Amino acid sequence: VELADKVLAGDRRAVARLLTVVENGGAKAREVIRYLYPxxxxxxxxxxxxxxxxxxxxxxNELAKVFRAQSKQLAILAVDPTSPFSGGAILGDxxxxxxxxxxxxxxxxxxxxxxxxxxxxxxxxxLIRVMDAAGFDLILIETVGAGQGEVAIAATAHSxxxxxxxxLGDEVQAIKAGILEIADVFVVNKADREGADRAAATLTMMxxxxxxxxxxxxxxxxxLMDVMLRPGSSAQVERWRPPICKxxxxxxxxxxxxxxxxxxxxAYLQASGELxxxxxxxxxxxxxxxxxxxxxxxxxxxxxxxxxxxxLEQVVARTLDPYQAVDQxxxxxxx
Amino acid sequence: VELADKVLAGDRRAVARLLTVVENGGAKAREVIRYLYPxxxxxxxxxxxxxxxxxxxxxxNELAKVFRAQSKQLAILAVDPTSPFSGGAILGDxxxxxxxxxxxxxxxxxxxxxxxxxxxxxxxxxLIRVMDAAGFDLILIETVGAGQGEVAIAATAHSxxxxxxxxLGDEVQAIKAGILEIADVFVVNKADREGADRAAATLTMMxxxxxxxxxxxxxxxxxLMDVMLRPGSSAQVERWRPPICKxxxxxxxxxxxxxxxxxxxxAYLQASGELxxxxxxxxxxxxxxxxxxxxxxxxxxxxxxxxxxxxLEQVVARTLDPYQAVDQxxxxxxx
Numbered sequence: 001v002e003l004a005d006k007v008l009a010g011d012r013r014a015v016a017r018l019l020t021v022v023e024n025g026g027a028k029a030r031e032v033i034r035y036l037y038p039x040x041x042x043x044x045x046x047x048x049x050x051x052x053x054x055x056x057x058x059x060x061n062e063l064a065k066v067f068r069a070q071s072k073q074l075a076i077l078a079v080d081p082t083s084p085f086s087g088g089a090i091l092g093d094x095x096x097x098x099x100x101x102x103x104x105x106x107x108x109x110x111x112x113x114x115x116x117x118x119x120x121x122x123x124x125x126x127l128i129r130v131m132d133a134a135g136f137d138l139i140l141i142e143t144v145g146a147g148q149g150e151v152a153i154a155a156t157a158h159s160x161x162x163x164x165x166x167x168l169g170d171e172v173q174a175i176k177a178g179i180l181e182i183a184d185v186f187v188v189n190k191a192d193r194e195g196a197d198r199a200a201a202t203l204t205m206m207x208x209x210x211x212x213x214x215x216x217x218x219x220x221x222x223x224l225m226d227v228m229l230r231p232g233s234s235a236q237v238e239r240w241r242p243p244i245c246k247x248x249x250x251x252x253x254x255x256x257x258x259x260x261x262x263x264x265x266x267a268y269l270q271a272s273g274e275l276x277x278x279x280x281x282x283x284x285x286x287x288x289x290x291x292x293x294x295x296x297x298x299x300x301x302x303x304x305x306x307x308x309x310x311x312l313e314q315v316v317a318r319t320l321d322p323y324q325a326v327d328q329x330x331x332x333x334x335x
Numbered sequence: 336v337e338l339a340d341k342v343l344a345g346d347r348r349a350v351a352r353l354l355t356v357v358e359n360g361g362a363k364a365r366e367v368i369r370y371l372y373p374x375x376x377x378x379x380x381x382x383x384x385x386x387x388x389x390x391x392x393x394x395x396n397e398l399a400k401v402f403r404a405q406s407k408q409l410a411i412l413a414v415d416p417t418s419p420f421s422g423g424a425i426l427g428d429x430x431x432x433x434x435x436x437x438x439x440x441x442x443x444x445x446x447x448x449x450x451x452x453x454x455x456x457x458x459x460x461x462l463i464r465v466m467d468a469a470g471f472d473l474i475l476i477e478t479v480g481a482g483q484g485e486v487a488i489a490a491t492a493h494s495x496x497x498x499x500x501x502x503l504g505d506e507v508q509a510i511k512a513g514i515l516e517i518a519d520v521f522v523v524n525k526a527d528r529e530g531a532d533r534a535a536a537t538l539t540m541m542x543x544x545x546x547x548x549x550x551x552x553x554x555x556x557x558x559l560m561d562v563m564l565r566p567g568s569s570a571q572v573e574r575w576r577p578p579i580c581k582x583x584x585x586x587x588x589x590x591x592x593x594x595x596x597x598x599x600x601x602a603y604l605q606a607s608g609e610l611x612x613x614x615x616x617x618x619x620x621x622x623x624x625x626x627x628x629x630x631x632x633x634x635x636x637x638x639x640x641x642x643x644x645x646x647l648e649q650v651v652a653r654t655l656d657p658y659q660a661v662d663q664x665x666x667x668x669x670x
Binding site: 030034036037040041051052207244255271279280283284285286290291292294295296298299300303308310312315316318319321322323324325326327330334 | 341365368369372373375376386387460496509546590614615618621626627628629630631633634637638643646650651653654656657658659660661662665669
């Protein structure tokens, strides 16, 4: 709690320590979240996602510089094992990041994504909450735009930037895993390379066809979402057409335009009421997720381990199919 | 059941129809699985995974041709929205696949990965079961090697092929999301391109460092796995060192060597007892997953929707944090 007060007062070192507490989970983490929660909801959450090789991290780095020039306080959460922010780069990428080193207005934190996607979303949510309570104006969430879990994290941001680059397995990369549908701003990075115009044209074409954009997002959710999102969720909001920014991040080109596009999107979110809707959807999604985790962990603690081992033997021997085994197990648990 | 008998008799059209039944889920799917389950466990399951742009699909296509020349019956399950097998390609990729069209010894099925990763693993497991019962010698499971869910699917195969290609965002791609650790065979595709030797050398180096290979796999699992895998799981098996195959799939080069490497791995699995261990781990993992799904869906049906909506309002208003809300909800459910 003392640490949490320091965080609220803007102590950066306390932020780092509290993030570790929250990442470790347990009762302490929950206490921290309970304490900080009323102070959250102020930062602009910007998700940045794209395939490896699109130059995402360099882009984040350049974005950070521009925001810093505007005197914004900035936190970066890297949920991407290939990101140099996460220490995942083996070649030379990490060097580039030293531009930001020593600037107390930029706070960088990485998050491991190993070990199952289950807890990823909830942990990242709590880390973001701590950063939010700490008073950062912007929180950039960098994820590799590939797995469902990582896409989901990006999708919870207020503004989602989808980064592409020419020549990476054609335009096919854009289509995968619903990543198009979550974009609020597109970036074609490495725009000095051959194929950049074609990549941008493909995106324009898709937008013309009505794919992508705000109306398609937040559809892929849990059982409870229908209940939670009913009030007001069907209201027609003025439609946002994702702009397409061409950048050459490594030379800092096009970054100012991207910053402007993000500011424009933020203004749209507020004017249209979409911000409140997203915030609500984000929290509903999180409740749904936490409830599942909670129920499962409570119930699995009661599993009869001897029965479990015996049933597995039968499944292995193919005298019982997995569904029958689960039926028997759950009958024991839920009775 | 009649359809299931046709599947067991090798009727390909019945396979297609039954896969749809299983994919749709519900009581019918469970009945089918129950009926077919005793007939499963014979096919060699080969997972093929790699980033978009590595030429995975072309490789699968060429592999299929070589297996067909050996008179093997072959099924392909594409769990990859960018795969031409899934109809995800927008450019010209799909054309290449017509090589296989009209060959009744090759059966192709794709699976959508949209809409949350939750059910992905269990549905794909059931689709594979149907193919297995239908008597295919080999089942190739193509996944984009990026998301946790998709890696998990690949990891359930008996033999996992990890495909790389030079020049795709450096060697960094290999490191991500634990994909190295699940490889039984590495392929450096597009081996005629610059950087192929370096890519292969990097892999060799990593193997020398003891990363990758059989001992690291199947670690990322549920609460119950410790119980289920205890018997025999700590037995030392002769270690398999993943071979590195260089291929130029688009010209059919190196494919015969890859087929040989897969046969070698299959022989190793059988001789070492590792096959039984993997089969057991696969089923334990599936039980764990199904049990969670089952418990959650049973319990969420009992949620008080009025209470839920009211709690969400409080969370949105920040008078209650998400964990407190979940506590209140689950108290109502579990009492």
